[in-house]
Amino acid sequence: MSGSKQNDYVWFNPLTVWGTATGNEKAPSICVPDPQHVWDESRGYKVPTSKVGRFKHYIIWPNHGGRTWNRLRWWPTRRNLLHIKGQYNRRTLAAEKKIMDRRPVYWALCLLIIALGPFFFPASMMNTLMTAGAIFGIFAAINVCWTLVIGTASIFSLATYAVVGTAGFITSWLSIQYGVPWYLLPIIGSGVGLLFGAAIAIPALRLDGFYYALLTLGLNELCRVFFTTSQEFGASSGGLYGASTFVNDNWEPMTQSMVAYYASFGLLVAALFLFRLINGKRLGRILRMAPEKREAFAAACGVDYKRARVTIFIVTSIALGFIGGFYSAQYRGIAFSIFGFETVLLGLAMLAIGGIGKAEGAILGTLIVVFLDQVLLELGPIRNIMIGVLMLSAVLFLNNGYFGIKQQFNAWRDKKRGEWRSSRSEKGGEALPEEATEIADKDELFFRRFDKLQRDYLKGLVTPEIIDEHKTQPLGQHSEALERVLLYFRRARMEDKYALHRAGPEGPYKIIAFSGQRGVSPRLVDDREYGTLDEAYHGVFMRRIHDLMES
């Protein structure tokens, strides 16, 4: 029977033909919908769901069963080249391998692209790109070291370029004055870095955050003023030039560019190894236990985070000094602009764009800024605005630079997923998954679910028609809708089940409720009195209907 005719439905009592239907030969009633609909509706998702289920995040490739546990390893260690999980597909039972951590693959690909870059640069921009590539290599190396200081060691130092500059100037001066060969310059630079680092590491033990940044900025300025005003360091010529170099003047210009490019690339790779050795090993792990504002807890756990921070700072300063020496050996000298405030700001922009604390972030940021600053020269001052916009949007919208997007997106997605989940789980007497795990009797869980869905279904059947029908004839045969409701009421548990109390031999009747406990007498529900038994039956029915609709 269609829903439109629901109100026209008349129920015929089967007892009529027997002549035993008392007062209800027929009654207007409603068509009863399929109870399965309630279950389907309740169990269905109320949010759009994807047909494919969970998207595949991992590259899985087929594998010979005998080689499932074969791994490439870094000789002579047992460390795997890639974090690969060998497994058997649950459905097809085929042997397959799954890369759990794909970052080494991406690193290898990106470094390969940088290494092969010069062979694919367009001829018209060859010079510009080669120069920019060399600058990128050196700046990326500096930023990788800087990210170790700011990210891993959580020391907000702005004196990174001051260390590089000082080492560069002293090594250039030594090379010009005393003819020190180029291969000694990075080593001497490392010594300068060590002294410089040790000097500025001491206040790092006492000063925090903003004050330390101010101190290092002041130090940077001090270096700038000192070097720009001293005659020995080329106050008149804007810097030092003429140091010993590994780039031979007699080579062809392209060869010189190539050597400079690959030397910088080598420096970058060395910086990355340093990052890996510090961040990925004991020191990095110690400091990950002691992030900002949780140092006290880490210290209470026995983590000597101060020592670890200073160690990283000094090691990084040595590396920065090395880069300073390398810089003068590559460019034959160094200019005062290394101490400039704009250099510090540009470096900060590189870190902020890529994301602080990650080597890939430092490199991406450097790549973007160097590309904008060195390659797109024709754009003019608008380049700086573009860098500013990139940095601003990274700071405003992203938690940890452009390399933090994935993590941020995952966190956002988890949050949304939680919201969706809560939107589709309504309680209504049913056990929530959280409490379901704590209920040992699983029959109880199913009973609660069944009862909830039964109530949902029966609520749709409670209409004026069936109430009238019950009022006319509380006992005997009823229409299906009323029968279903009455069946539910009858099998309610004894606790709080309604009954009638007859005050005298002929009434009146009062509604009582059983206690559900042996020996405990029923309680009187209300003071209303019913003159006849049928009225009292209907009174109980109405009370149960009320309870059902309220639940």
Next chain:
Amino acid sequence: MTKKDTSPPVLNADDHVRNNFDAMTRKYLLTVLSDEIIEEHRQEQSGHHSEPLTRLLAWCHRRPPGEQYSLRQEADCSYRIIRMSGRRGRSPTYVGGKVFNTIDDARHGVLLQHIKDLTGG
């Protein structure tokens, strides 16, 4: 052959009651039989049905074996209605010449056959 075997079958009290109940049920079913419930069955042969149709189907299900209908799938995958003989060893017979292409149509055809028996038409 003994005397018992040759004597005509005597209705016992159970059969009397059953026949009486069946007559009453038929009488009732005739009051609720309508085009609507036939149409409802035509649209969906199994699953949840309205109360009158459920009562009609319940009556159909509990008819004695000799009055039951069944379906036979032919070699060409069509269906025909057959009637069980109700006697052991006696094969069923075809009822009518109607051939149904789908099993749903055939099931509905069986219901119509039952209704025909009910109304005596």
